[in-house]
Amino acid sequence: MDEAASQKYIFEIFEIIKPLKPIVIYIDQPDVKESIDHVIDERGNDWLNAVIDYHTKQGYGKEKNLFGFEGYIQCLEDRKVRELKILQGLDIDYYTISQDMKAAEFSELFASVGWNCPAQEQMNLAIHNSTKSFVLRYKGKAVATINWLGDYGMHWFMKEFIVNQKFQGHMIGTLLYRFSENFIKSTLKENWKICINLRSSKGQEEFYHSLGFQTMSVNETGSGMEKMLG
Numbered sequence: 138m139d140e141a142a143s144q145k146y147i148f149e150i151f152e153i154i155k156p157l158k159p160i161v162i163y164i165d166q167p168d169v170k171e172s173i174d175h176v177i178d179e180r181g182n183d184w185l186n187a188v189i190d191y192h193t194k195q196g197y198g199k200e201k202n203l204f205g206f207e208g209y210i211q212c213l214e215d216r217k218v219r220e221l222k223i224l225q226g227l228d229i230d231y232y233t234i235s236q237d238m239k240a241a242e243f244s245e246l247f248a249s250v251g252w253n254c255p256a257q258e259q260m261n262l263a264i265h266n267s268t269k270s271f272v273l274r275y276k277g278k279a280v281a282t283i284n285w286l287g288d289y290g291m292h293w294f295m296k297e298f299i300v301n302q303k304f305q306g307h308m309i310g311t312l313l314y315r316f317s318e319n320f321i322k323s324t325l326k327e328n329w330k331i332c333i334n335l336r337s338s339k340g341q342e343e344f345y346h347s348l349g350f351q352t353m354s355v356n357e358t359g360s361g362m363e364k365m366l367g
Contacts, residue, residue: 144223151227161231162222162312169213231276232309234316238264238272242279249301267296269320273313280304289324295335305350314348336361 138146151159166172177185185206192212193203203211224231240260247254254260263285264270273281281300287293300310318333325331337345342352 138150139143140219143219144226147223148227151229155351159229161219161224161227161229163231163233165221165233165235165237167235167237170210171209173213187291198207201248213289225277232280232312233274233277234313235272235274236270238270238279238282238284240264242272243282246279246282246301250299251305252299263296268293269317271313271317271320281309283313283317285317285321287321287324291331293321293331293333295333298335310344311348318348 189206189209192198193205193208197203197215198208198212201208201211201215203209242255242256243260243264244254255263266285267284268289269285270281271283279301281304283298284296285293286296298310298314300313321333322333333350335345335350338349348350
C-alpha cells in the first residue's frame with residue numbers, strides 16, 4: 138500500500154477499537170541495521186536470504202528498486218518512519234521503548250523525582266558507558282529510564298531506575314523493568330544463572346519486592362558499602 142492507504146487502513150481499525158481505550162507500546166530500534174546484524178548471528182544466512190527476498194521482490198521493494206541487504210534495511214527504515222508517522226496522527230495513548238536516551242532527557246527525569254543533576258558531561262558519559270540503557274517515552278516525552286552495568290556472564294547491576302512522578306503508580310516502571318529483564322534473560326545460555334543487584338531508594342523497597350527482589354540482611358551478605366569521590 139502507499140502511505141495514504143496504510144494510514145486509512147490503520148485509522149479504520151483504530152475507530153473500531155477506540156471504545157476500549159487501547160494503549161500502544163511501540164518497540165523502537167534507533168539503528169535498524171545494527172539490530173538486524175545481531176539477529177543474523179542468531180538466525181543465520183538462510184533466514185536473512187528469505188527476508189531479503191520477501192521485502193525486495195514484492196510490490197514495495199520493486200517499486201522502489203530495492204535490492205539485496207541494503208534494500209532490505211531500507212524497507213525496514215521506511216516502515217519505521219511510516220509507522221511512527223501514523224501512530225503520532227492517532228488520538229491514542231502510546232509509549233515507545235528505545236535505547237537512545239539523551240542527556241537532556243536524563244536531566245529532566247532526575248529533576249522530576251527531586252534528584253540533583255550531575256554535570257551534562259558526566260551524564261553523557263554515564264549513558265554512553267552503560268552496558269544497556271532503556272528509555273520509555275509517552276508521546277515522544279521521556280517518562281522513565283533504566284540503566285544497567287552487566288558482564289553478560291554472572292552479574293548485572295541496576296544503576297538508575299527513574300519514573301517521572303506524574304507517571305508513577307500506572308505500571309510504567311513495571312513495564313520498563315520487565316522489558317529490560319527479558320533482555321537480560323535473552324543473554325543466558327542453557328543452565329546459566331545470573332544475579333541482578335540494585336540499591337533501592339528509601340521507601341521503594343516494596344516496589345522491588347513486587348518485581349521479585351529480596352532484601353538481603355547484613356547477616357546474610359554483609360553490609361552494602363559505597364564511597365563518594367569529588
